[in-house]
Amino acid sequence: MFRHMKSDIQAVLDNDPAARSKFEVIFTYSGLHAIWSHRIAHACYNRKWYTLARIISQVSRFFTGIEIHPGAKIGQKLFIDHGMGVVIGETCVIGDDVVIYQGVTLGGTGKEKGKRHPTIGNHVVIGSGAKVLGSFTVGHNSNIGSNAVVLREVPENCTVVGNPGRIVRRNGEKVRDRLDHTQLPDPIIEMLREMQQEIDRLNDKVKSLSAKSLDGEDQHEQLVLAKEEK
Numbered sequence: 588m589f590r591h592m593k594s595d596i597q598a599v600l601d602n603d604p605a606a607r608s609k610f611e612v613i614f615t616y617s618g619l620h621a622i623w624s625h626r627i628a629h630a631c632y633n634r635k636w637y638t639l640a641r642i643i644s645q646v647s648r649f650f651t652g653i654e655i656h657p658g659a660k661i662g663q664k665l666f667i668d669h670g671m672g673v674v675i676g677e678t679c680v681i682g683d684d685v686v687i688y689q690g691v692t693l694g695g696t697g698k699e700k701g702k703r704h705p706t707i708g709n710h711v712v713i714g715s716g717a718k719v720l721g722s723f724t725v726g727h728n729s730n731i732g733s734n735a736v737v738l739r740e741v742p743e744n745c746t747v748v749g750n751p752g753r754i755v756r757r758n759g760e761k762v763r764d765r766l767d768h769t770q771l772p773d774p775i776i777e778m779l780r781e782m783q784q785e786i787d788r789l790n791d792k793v794k795s796l797s798a799k800s801l802d803g804e805d806q807h808e809q810l811v812l813a814k815e816e817k
């Protein structure tokens with residue numbers, strides 16, 4: 588439990604340019620206090636001291652504004668910046684080197700039982716106010732934008748923004764926005780275009796057929812004239 592304290596402090600120094608010294612980090616970063624309280628609460632939870640675990644968790648919430656259920660599994664070097672309003676559910680699993688900003692919910696949709704909270708991969712950033720709801724995985728190195736509402740699996744190396752969350756970047760490349768309503772195909776225009784093409788095609792056919800039949804009539808007239816001359 589205590590062996591992670593050094594790397595917890597380092598995570599703050601690495602991720603927050605405003606953090607000046609270890610002393611300041613230890614005494615003023617409520618995200619750090621919440622994580623340390625959680626480690627104690629989680630140890631109690633693992634020993635099935637559920638009520639004590641919940642009491643520790645709620646006391647921590649009172650002082651930090653961060654509610655982490657004692658059952659949540661948290662990896663190394665989690666950095667919770669500012670923290671107020673963060674909620675992390677019971678069956679949530681968080682990998683290493685994750686950054687979480689204020690107002691983030693890692694919760695359930697209210698419909699699932701058992702594992703009902705997300706699994707967050709390593710090196711994931713979850714922006715302020717984002718809601719990640721359900722028992723799916725957010726892949727390693729992905730970013731969840733501020734205020735995104737993520738309801739389904741996020742592959743590795745992706746950026747997800749908006750409500751409902753959609754992937755806008757994958758492996759560093761921009762992904763075409765299929766929900767850009769100004770770019771949506773118009774089925775009526777498409778149908779009219781296809782009909783116009785069909786009419787043009789039929790027109791051409793009629794013209795060529797009538798040209799052929801005119802040729803045929805000419806030949807017929809020429810034959811009649813030739814017979815009359817004879």
Ligand SMILES: CC(C)(COP(=O)(O)OP(=O)(O)OC[C@H]1O[C@@H](n2cnc3c(N)ncnc32)[C@H](O)[C@@H]1OP(=O)(O)O)[C@@H](O)C(=O)NCCC(=O)NCCS
Pocket residue numbers: 669688712713714715730731732733734735745746747748749755756761
């Ligand atoms: C998502 C985020 C991590 C950036 O990730 P990124 O992979 O570098 O993505 P980009 O900046 O290239 O943005 C990709 C697209 O998503 C859009 N976008 C980025 N963040 C967004 C958000 N929160 N909501 C909606 N759209 C967003 C960008 O405008 C861009 O759109 P475009 O392709 O039309 O230009 C960052 O924007 C973010 O939200 N960080 C959280 C920061 C935070 O919470 N800070 C709180 C400090 S107190």
